[in-house]
Amino acid sequence: MTEQTRTPKKNTGKVYLVGAGPGDPNLITLRGKYLLERADVVVYDYLANKKLLTHVPSSATFIYAGKKGGGLHAFTQEGINRLLVEKAKEGNMVVRLKGGDPFIFGRGGEEIEELAAEGIPFEVVPGVTSATAAATYAGIPITHREYTASVAFVTGHEDPTKKYSNLQWDKLATGAGTIVIYMGIKNLPSVTQKLITHGRSPDTPVAVVRWASTPKQRSVEGTLETITQVVKDAGITPPALVIIGDVVKLRSTIDWFEKRPLFSKRIVVTRTREQASELVAKLEENGAACFEYSTIHIERVADYQPLDKALANIVSYDWILFTSINAIKYFFNHLHSTGRDSRSLAGPKIAVVGKTTAEELGRYGIRADLLPDTFTGEGLAQSLLESQVGKGSKILLPRALRASEVLPETLTDAGAEVDVVPVYQNVPPQGRKEELRQQLVQGDIDLVTFTSSSTVTNFITMVAPEDEEELKQLMQGVTIAAIGPITAETIREAGLQVHIQPERYTIADMVRAIVRYYQTEQP
Numbered sequence: 001m002t003e004q005t006r007t008p009k010k011n012t013g014k015v016y017l018v019g020a021g022p023g024d025p026n027l028i029t030l031r032g033k034y035l036l037e038r039a040d041v042v043v044y045d046y047l048a049n050k051k052l053l054t055h056v057p058s059s060a061t062f063i064y065a066g067k068k069g070g071g072l073h074a075f076t077q078e079g080i081n082r083l084l085v086e087k088a089k090e091g092n093m094v095v096r097l098k099g100g101d102p103f104i105f106g107r108g109g110e111e112i113e114e115l116a117a118e119g120i121p122f123e124v125v126p127g128v129t130s131a132t133a134a135a136t137y138a139g140i141p142i143t144h145r146e147y148t149a150s151v152a153f154v155t156g157h158e159d160p161t162k163k164y165s166n167l168q169w170d171k172l173a174t175g176a177g178t179i180v181i182y183m184g185i186k187n188l189p190s191v192t193q194k195l196i197t198h199g200r201s202p203d204t205p206v207a208v209v210r211w212a213s214t215p216k217q218r219s220v221e222g223t224l225e226t227i228t229q230v231v232k233d234a235g236i237t238p239p240a241l242v243i244i245g246d247v248v249k250l251r252s253t254i255d256w257f258e259k260r261p262l263f264s265k266r267i268v269v270t271r272t273r274e275q276a277s278e279l280v281a282k283l284e285e286n287g288a289a290c291f292e293y294s295t296i297h298i299e300r301v302a303d304y305q306p307l308d309k310a311l312a313n314i315v316s317y318d319w320i321l322f323t324s325i326n327a328i329k330y331f332f333n334h335l336h337s338t339g340r341d342s343r344s345l346a347g348p349k350i351a352v353v354g355k356t357t358a359e360e361l362g363r364y365g366i367r368a369d370l371l372p373d374t375f376t377g378e379g380l381a382q383s384l385l386e387s388q389v390g391k392g393s394k395i396l397l398p399r400a401l402r403a404s405e406v407l408p409e410t411l412t413d414a415g416a417e418v419d420v421v422p423v424y425q426n427v428p429p430q431g432r433k434e435e436l437r438q439q440l441v442q443g444d445i446d447l448v449t450f451t452s453s454s455t456v457t458n459f460i461t462m463v464a465p466e467d468e469e470e471l472k473q474l475m476q477g478v479t480i481a482a483i484g485p486i487t488a489e490t491i492r493e494a495g496l497q498v499h500i501q502p503e504r505y506t507i508a509d510m511v512r513a514i515v516r517y518y519q520t521e522q523p
Ligand code: SAH
Pocket: 022, 023, 047, 069, 098, 099, 100, 101, 102, 103, 104, 105, 106, 128, 129, 130, 131, 134, 181, 182, 183, 184, 209, 210, 211, 212, 213, 238, 239, 240, 241
């Protein structure tokens, strides 16, 4: 944009240089998140986790500033500096999001100097730098009273064999207890040699940590003498940090991150948008890398007349049955929209299918009268029959438009009068289909979780296999977890095998079963 075409601005904006943290998107500061939530323009780096962009309003302008070591540079440093100045002059609130800490090998100083020279207001927000994160997530205390009282952060970008170096390797070699090298993979042979030449013992322990704090983290260990070969054999490429010093010995005791039971497992979570978070949170807590595909999208039904009719006569029912959280949500949404509240349900008794539905019902101030021992439709039918529900009982069942007929049929067979009333529907969503298929083709998925029959059918719709054979082929080597027997049955009907199924049909039990599976079945 030239000076002439630039819109004249009364107010110049401001540039916030924000540290994104080392990789895990939870490691950004609260200040950083606050600023992202208010940004007009975000200029982000290769090393800043893309998940952080979900904090930014979708109306903002997103600019990828690239700069991947050795690869194509989307922008030169001068280009980035100019861009920041230009966007601020247009009056924008600009967040410049940089991996780790902006002032540690991040060229943040140069960007700020340019802004200062142009008289543009700025602020710098520190971030967790990758050196401390890599050490922490590899189980290495970067300082320790018994091992070292100093630590040096060094760039390995500069080739130590060049004639005039800015780094005094002779002093560094023995001058700092722990040495952490950023951008050190390419020059690792010469760096380690230089340190040995200048008096550091060749036996000094060394750890190299790649993609620290993310599910992709990989770390290897060796000594100053062996680490180059170890890194080569393991195929470790940037971004990685080299940690040198006796503190590396503590790793054998402290390593916690990579030891979590589901560490590095790539898991597809097929659940509704609204409900995925609990499962994803629990899996990630155990170290898994989750890919969320909302194979179901929940919507209102087109026609609420059947529900209106039931509500008008609600006192005539003996029981209302809720078999899903969504049924409760949509039922009460509609109830409220008609100006009523929970008090209008005072007549009939209310039964739910399981613990989570009981909790959901509690949010509306209602305690369930019946909770079955087995958390399925059949279990609920059984418990109702045992509670003398049957001949002559009038039952209301608000539920999904398409659902299993087992519950209403069992009750009808026992002589009850069941009004099935649709209150919501599952529709398969569009988009991201190709991505999922691609991941399966490339063998990038370890496990797929299914939490209901419709997640299974919609998953298959998304993957769109030509036939059962192709589906089997795509799912070869992929472990399958089903939340309960009905879901498992649907999976088997599709020609697939179920590897994991918890005894109780809750998310917590399913996650425990997955953890147990990897602890026992897999070495
Ligand atoms: N400002 C950043 C560093 C940028 S220099 C910070 O404070 O962390 C880029 C180098 O940082 C990479 O070559 C690598 O050595 C290191 N690095 C950044 N993120 C990393 C990560 N998640 N795991 C390992 N090394 C990382």
